[in-house]
Amino acid sequence: MTIHDYLVPLAMAVSAVPILVSAVLVARGHVHLINGLDASRLPDPARTAATLARLLAATGAAMLLGGAGFHWAGADESRIAVVVTALLLAVNGLAVALILAIGAARRSYRERRGDEQRTQRR
Template sequence: MDSSLNALLLPAIMLVSGLPVLVAAVLVGRGHLHLINGLDASRLRDPAAAAARFARLLALVAIAIFASAPGFYWAHGDESRTLVVAALLLVAVNGLAVILLMAAAKIKREYRDPRADDRTGRR
């Protein structure tokens, strides 16, 4: 019994640790762009498209974390397998994080000037 519990511990931790990312993906998909590096949705040309893009990237991070759970279950007890799964998780999550940061930086560079915005009543 103790061995089977140990075999499930790391996969369970991975499943639980992916949940906050999945919640963030849902919230961002619903338009809470301020969760992404303080983005101001009112200054974006197409906030819905930005929300969809970031939600998709966050969901991919959650999927990568969730996919590591069966990998760690498969690797239980074998250090080389565990290392392979951990390296794949590292590459996947950090690669997606870099893409997410680059997308956020691109969006911020394309901010509209609030002084030229017709909705503010100023020019």
């Protein structure tokens, strides 16, 4: 096997690292990294952070498994098609789940103390 046989699997593994680092940071409570969520306005920031971190970690794991799948596929076009299809379904499905989780977190925002006064003035 040459270096070219390892290039795509290695690229998939390297591209999964930022997502996995993000998952660790979000799990530690840095929910502001996800679309600017405000932890002080969430009813349960720890639960939200855990949910988002799990989804991010699952996305990173899917990408790592995709790299392993590309290594397994080698130059066989039918195997490559299977790996690409699985990656499309897994990563995009997890992205939709992440978007829905962020939307649910934003809908559960508590009002800030000054917000009631601002809305009454209008």
